[in-house]
Amino acid sequence: DADVTQTPRNRITKTGKRIMLECSQTKGHDRMYWYRQDPGLGLRLIYYSFDVKDINKGEISDGYSVSRQAQAKFSLSLESAIPNQTALYFCATSDSLPASGGADTQYFGPGTRLTVL
């Protein structure tokens, strides 16, 4: 019973295609994030959302867009995929706990491995 799920888990596509990666969570968290992981580069933040009406760019948002359809759903789109977007994509959620001073624990999904040919 995974708390954070991602679909698809693997996807191979061609340059120029539009791709949507979906993330759902059952943790009831307001905050959701999209990251990409590349070998040797760690995780880099693409977009984040602190509630349904709040969307913010991360450090590498160019070429990506997101949609927060509901508290539980946060989708990442590649409007026109290119080969250097080949990566492992992670969705994460976190709660906002005032007592922790922003040190929210992030809960990650299993990842989507995307290959753009």
Place this chain on the structure above:
Amino acid sequence: AQSVSQHNHHVILSEAASLELGCNYSYGGTVNLFWYVQYPGQHLQLLLKYFSGDPLVKGIKGFEAEFIKSKFSFNLRKPSVQWSDTAEYFCAVNGNSGTYKYIFGTGTRLKVLA
């Protein structure tokens, strides 16, 4: 610029050896610090975190980390590693005011030989 540096990219140890993984950060203001671990085939999960109080924090599976503010460091330690500690370890930082965006390090791959 905000950044996190993990100087050891690959570490190979024998079981029972001691472990120390380095993490240094550059981030304005007061910070929160984290170590996440990704075991083979599993999700990233929190190992431990620091946000206030005792700078020596203890996490799951016998790991601990020490926040040294003067050195901008948050090194991860374990006195005796096990084969099951084979994983990739990520250090991360965010600020405790403002946007709370996370910055992750590039990760350290640890292999423990049985």
